[in-house]
Structure formats: C-alpha cells, structure tokens
Amino acid sequence: MYNETVMEHFTNPRNVGEIEDADGVGEVGSPQCGDIMKIFLKVEDNIIKDIKFKTFGCASAIASSSIMTEMVKGRTIEEALALTNKDVVDALGGLPPAKVHCSVLAEQAIRAAIEDYRAKRGK
Amino acid sequence: MYNETVMEHFTNPRNVGEIEDADGVGEVGSPQCGDIMKIFLKVEDNIIKDIKFKTFGCASAIASSSIMTEMVKGRTIEEALALTNKDVVDALGGLPPAKVHCSVLAEQAIRAAIEDYRAKRGK
C-alpha cells in the first residue's frame, strides 16, 4: 500500500512536537475528514530555524507532515511558500491516489503557519 | 439420476421389435417432444399373447415401454386398460419428476394399441 519512504516517515516521524514560543502556528484539516495538521515555526532572518508538527491522521498524513518539515527546515519563507503538494508526494516517492489529499494538507499547513507568522510580525 | 431398475430396462429392454401381422398397433408421442412409442399387439381370447415395442426417446421412455410390455403381457385387455402411468412408475421404482411424462406415454401407448385392436376387430 505505502512505499518504504512513507512507512519510514510514519514509523519515525521527524520534528514531532510543539514549540512553546512559536513565531507562527498553523492548523489545517478537520476531525470530520480524519486529518488535522498543526505546524509550529521558529523564524530568524526570514529563515525557518525550527519547525515541529502534530498530526491526527492516517499514515500518509503523518508521513507528509514529517517530510514536509524536513523539506522546509533551514529554508527561507519564500522557499517554503513555493512548496507544493506535488513536491511532497515526489519526496515521499508517491502516495496512493486516495491519499494525495494528505500532501495537500501538508502544503496548506506550512502556508497557514507562515501566514500566522507574517500576521504576528505585522502587528 | 435413474435407479437400477430403470437402467436395467434401458440397457436390456424386453420385447423390443415389431409384429408383422399385429392385431393392434398404437403409436403415441411426437418427434417434437422427443418421444415416440409404438406398440404391437397379438391378442388371443381377449388375452395379450405377444407384445413388442419400438421407442424413440430417452432412457426413461425406453424403460417405461419395456416394463409396460412386461406388465401387460399375458393379461386380459381389461387388465391392460386398467394400467396407469403410476403403475409404470411404481414398477420402475420411481422416475425423476421431469420424466414422469414418459410413463404417461407408456399408458397412452398400450391404450392406443388396444383401441386399434378393437377398431380392427370391430370392422
């Protein structure tokens, strides 16, 4: 069903957790559809210095969150915003068709967190 | 499918053949329904002295003809007329439901032959 990369990220997810004094927090999804992703950001000089996630969802939601955090960590805000769900799917080496929405959630989650960061910085 | 008695009569039918100078001949059935029975009688002093049959039909038609000829041979005309298809079925130890019509044919065949005999004697 899932490839090894997906299973590896599901079994050993990277960057799990919360950041107490996060610069940005994004939460997407809903319990109805069975997936909630919450992202915590630490940003310095426009660069994502630290990122953590918590995800309620299936293996591909967890793996998508995990690999996404790896992909954006150390990148600029603009680079992170350029990340698409396709990038996530590709990095995972593919997802079953029924599970592609999980990668969309990962894309939406990082965007939500950056929006929150910008909103907070704005004020 | 068929019991041993039926198979025995099918394999070794009694009284097969024709009687050249028959006193009565009866033919019932039609090629359409796949069964034709032809009965030849020799009657003396109201008693069936000899009987032969030819049958085009399935195993139960052949067995019904065979056992019927045995049952009426040596009997009076009245006794032969009293023969029912149920008697034939019973004598055979039973027929599958779909095949009961073959025993009806046997009953009709002996009646037709007797009718012919009476008609011939009548004139």
Place this chain on the structure above:
Amino acid sequence: MEKRRIYVDNSATTPIHPQVLEEMMPYLTESYGNPSSIHFFGREARKAMDKARERVALGLGAKTEEIYFTGSGTEADNWAVKGVAFANKKKGNHIITTKIEHHAILHTCEYLEKQGFDVTYLDVDEYGLVNPDDVENAINDRTILISVMFANNEIGTIQPIEEIGKIAKKRAVYFHTDAVQAMGNVDINVDKLGVDLLSISGHKIMGPKGIGALYVRKGTRIDNLIHGGAQERKRRSGTENVAAVVGMGKAVQLAVENLDQHVRKMTSLRDALIDGIKERIPHVRLNGHPSQRLANNVNFSFEFVEGEALLLSLDMEGIAASSGSACTSGSLDPSHVLLAIGLSHETAHGSLRMSLGEINTREDIDYILDKLPAIVEKLRALSPLFKQCEGGKVSV
C-alpha cells in the same frame, strides 16, 4: 525471534478450516464434473451439491429446496432485496431497513430508491440496537420488505430478530435478515426467527470465499437476479461452483456442531481483551452492546488517534485488525455504523475492530495487550488533539 503474526480480523474473512478444504479438494482435482451433466462426472458433482445443500438446510432449520447457493454473501443480500422488491412492486414500493446494515444491503437499497422504491432507514440506539417498535411503526400499506441484519459486522450488536419476525408475520410483510456475521456465532433457525429470507457467506465461517447462500421460504415471491442456464432450480444461473458449495456445506455443518464450544471460547478471549484494554488504556470507548454482541467482536474507539495509523502500527507488530476509519477505504466519511450509534467523526476515525476466531489463543490476547498501549500512546503523542498535562495526567 521469529516475527509473530496474529490475525484478529475474522469478521473480514477467516482461514478455511482444514476439514473444509479436505472435503473440497476432490472437486478441485479429479471430480471436476459439471453438476448439470448427466454422465458419471456430472452425477458425482450433483451428489456432492445435494449433500452440501442438505447440510446448509439442516444448519438453518430449513428445507433443502429452500436453500440457493450464490457467489457471495453480497450477492445473496442483493438478490433478497432486489428480488423481493421487483417481484412485489405491484403490491407496494416501501422497504424498511436500518442505518447500520452492511453496504451490500444499503447500496442495494439506494439503487432501489433510484428505481422508484421508498426506503426507510431506521435509527439505532447508542449500542446499535434497533427498536422493534420502530420497525412496526414504519410499516405502511405499501411495505413489501423488512431487512434487518442479525449481527453487525463492525460493532457486533445482535438484533432482536425473533421479535421483528413476529411483527413481520403479523403484518404480512416479507422479512429478510443478513446473517453473514451471525452464522456460527448465534443459533439460527429460520422458523423460530420467523424470517422469509436469510443470507450467509462461506468465508466468514471458515469456508471458502466466493460462495454464499440465500434461504428463501417456500412461497416467497422473488425475481431472479442472475439469469441464464437454469441452475439452482432455475433461480440462480451459472455453472455451480461445486468445490465451494461443498466447502460451504462442511463449514455450516462445523459451525453448527461447534457453536456452543466456539461461543464459549470466543467470549472468554473477547472479555479478556476488552477488560485488558480498559485497564491499560485511558480514553477508550467500547462500541456496540455490552452483552448483546457477537462473542468474537471487540470494537474500541481510542480518542485522539486515527484508525489507519493504529492499524499500520499494529501491523508492524504483526497484529492484523481493522478499523472504521474512512482512511482505510479512501473515502472521507468514517464508518456509517459508528456515526449511527452517535460517535463524533474524530472518535469514529479512531476506532479499531478486533474480531476473534478459532485460530486465536490466549497468548494472542496477551501479545496484543502488550503491544497496543504503547502504540496508542505514541500516536497520541503525535496528535494535536491530545495534550499531556504536567502532572502526568491525561486531559484533552
């Protein structure tokens, strides 16, 4: 250490019982005749079919001529509902069923709605029980069929079929029950139950897959579902799956013979598993009825975790179970059964079914109880819905 494999998904399917396979083998090898043929090979196959039909009839308290073999439990369900609906549409177009039926019934009913039938989907209570009064109240003068499952495949709740049967009889409405999960776990007698139609399936009772049977009470007006070569006394066409029919016959025989012993064994394993989980894991909810439930059914919701993740984690430990999570099926809505008993979406998503079978042992239960708590804990730690308080106490 050798990897353990513990199969607790017996409501999804069961292994074939060795005695069942043994009886099937000749019909997969040298006795390959078509039962419709009149020669030796055909007669041999016919005889085997007859014997199997007798066994099934005996197992259900029915007459042999009331048993029809189908290609699955699903086909039996489709046939019962569509067959009765179409054959009786002059009499009426109303069908009564429940919200927790298997999809074989529900999707068939939805299809019939498109064909102009009216379907009432009855609610169930928090335990998944149908109220017989609701059935009675739903009957109107256009009602032609009531279809209520005997035991639910997800939460194991056993319905009061006998009571509903009395109502159906009183009101002269045909009554079908899907007994696919009940068979082998519950005593079944079609007359006692008062059912007119009853579906069972081979592979749920240690028989082969791809075979089911429909009991049809003599005199029931029902159309054919599959037309053709007049097999099954002209009611269900297609060359008979002799080996599977033989397997089904043996499986029903064994299921009925071993019923008491099986129920005793399953109940003891089930209760050990239920109690163990309640003891070891906080924030759980047992789904289904506490006592009117299948002896082999365990269904829990684990708050804050999602079912598929749970299943995969269990699978990595060699434990094969199933879940009511939508993720498993690729749709977004979780199990209609869990929603029908009132679970929230997120709780329904976090459900786990472990269905026991003859192959399971007490060691299996202990192994599961050993592995499951840590898995749930790990997934909860990942979950944004779950927060650990300072004092180590769990709260939401």
Place this chain on the structure above:
Amino acid sequence: MEKRRIYVDNSATTPIHPQVLEEMMPYLTESYGNPSSIHFFGREARKAMDKARERVALGLGAKTEEIYFTGSGTEADNWAVKGVAFANKKKGNHIITTKIEHHAILHTCEYLEKQGFDVTYLDVDEYGLVNPDDVENAINDRTILISVMFANNEIGTIQPIEEIGKIAKKRAVYFHTDAVQAMGNVDINVDKLGVDLLSISGHKIMGPKGIGALYVRKGTRIDNLIHGGAQERKRRSGTENVAAVVGMGKAVQLAVENLDQHVRKMTSLRDALIDGIKERIPHVRLNGHPSQRLANNVNFSFEFVEGEALLLSLDMEGIAASSGSACTSGSLDPSHVLLAIGLSHETAHGSLRMSLGEINTREDIDYILDKLPAIVEKLRALSPLFKQCEGGKVSV
C-alpha cells in the same frame, strides 16, 4: 480390465490445470487475507489479485483497469447486458443479439424485454453464422447494445466478431461478445476485435469454477449489477474470491501461451473424430460450420436416436459427452441452437456434442470410434423412426 473414463465434455467444464491449482493453493490455506484489509494478510491477497488482473488484461490485450472479476461467466454476461441497458436507457431501449446465444444472454434479454426493452434476435444460417449485414440492418436510432457470442458452446461456430465490431464502432453502438467458449481456442484482442465488453469464464479454460471476468472498455456507461462493499473499483461488490481470481489469472496466461499448440492438437483430434464418425456411421449430420468452428468442438446429429439415450449408453462405456436433447434438461424443446440452424425437432433431439480438451488423447478418439457405432446401431434398432430394409441397407 479397469473401467475407462473418457471425458469429452470440455465445453461443459474442464479439470483445473495442475499449475493453476498450484498457484491457488496458498490462497486456500495460509494466505487467507481479505484484499480490502490493509494489514499484511490483506496486502498479500491484494498483490495476488493485482497479478491475476494483469495476466487477464494481457491475455485480452486490455488494460488492467478494464478487467473486472465476477462470480461466473453467466454473471459477466448478465452484468454486461443489464448494466449497459439500464445505464443507457435514456439513449435508447433497443438491443441486438442472436438466436443462438447462451441462455445467460438470452434469458437476460427476455428479462429486459419485460422491463420495457426491445430485443432483436438475429437469425443465423445453417452453419450457425450471423450475417454482419443483418446486424447493421437491425441497428436503429434507439439501439444501445449489440451482443453476439464469439463462439457457440454447442456447435462451435465462430462468428465474424471483428466485422461486427467495425459496424458497431461506425454506428457508435456498444458491442459485447460472450467469449466464454472462444477463450483459449481463438486469439483474442479487444482492440482488434473492436469490442466494448467481453465475458470469459474460468472453468472453461482449466481454471476454477465460480469465477468469470468482464472486460469493460474505459468510458463505457454501465450500471452495477451487484451492489455493496465497493470491491473491484466500486463496480462489483463482494469479498474477492482470491484463490479463484489467482486461478483465473493463471488459466488465462496458460490459455494464451499454449493457444497455438492447443489449437493444433485439438484440430487434429477433432478431425480424426469427425472423419471417423462419418466413415463408420450412416445418417449423421455434422452440426456447425465445417471450418469456422472451435478446434475442440464435435457436434453430430444421429438420425432416429434420442440424445439422452445416446449419452447414457456412452456413459455406460465410460464416455462423458453432452447432447442438445431437451430430455437432458427436463424441458420438452430441444436445443434452441440446433433449431436455429434449421434442424427438425427429432434431428435436434438426436444430437451429441463431444468437446475435446488438453486431457484427451488419440487413444480416447479411437475408443470412442470403437464404441459409438454399436451404440447408435442398438438405439436405432429400438427406434420406430428407423426401418432396416431387407438388403441390409438403411433407409427411412
């Protein structure tokens, strides 16, 4: 002397090929998972299903996602015809088929007539051939489906499917062919044939009973026949019969791989049997086309004898064959196929089909040719339709 058993009823059903059974066995024993389950057992079963589907697709020149497994060839036929009819009834209600289809098609069409559809049953010529011009002429602006069998199960006549396919395409009408008997005996490529739907069955090609497959060209509008748990990409519900699916995959693979060799062997046995009968027995008629016929089909009418009696006599000599006689089925009308090619009732009643298979040898043919003449002679001696002339010459 040991009793010989010669099986020449391979169009009724075939033994399972040992290689097929070998591939099935794991799925009847330790690999019992339900392919819809996401755990190890389920994935293992899913993988086996995928492989089987690929093999079937390859064998038909189709895409894997165009192959759907069913519970029989009959179900595939029912699904194709009813599914297309109901899904396209807004477009039209006219279906074209032939008078010599299998009952799985004919009885389905009769059922559809009761549901308001219009069916044209095309005539065939004395050899059982459909004229493509007749197909074209029968098409009107309400025609939604043409269903013409690839090869006839009784007389073996092979239809000009490719030509009919071109007509169907030109006139934009869906085209289904029942290839249950053609499979394994004729080269099949769905694109070359221009068919939109094609049915096959496992047990006719040394696969297991109770499994069939329907090829459905992508984009074809077709309703489901069996509703439920969303198996077969939501098109055909019911827990998958994994072992049978695996068997079907292997059987198709073998059938395609061995096609040329099989056809050569069958043709040689068939022709020896046909020639031998013609030489040894007077008043016979070969039914079906002399050359456009299945390599394994021999069908004769023996004037003045009835088929069931012939079959039983052959059976007593250990020869298993079949007949177009009504007596075999308990109805009064003989084979609709034999009547459609113009045989009189009595000639049709006296027909015998011997369908050869991989298990047959030249010795089998010699044995049949040794026994058959005496049997026919004995039955003719019993027959009132047959008179022996003095000179020993035969006449009617």
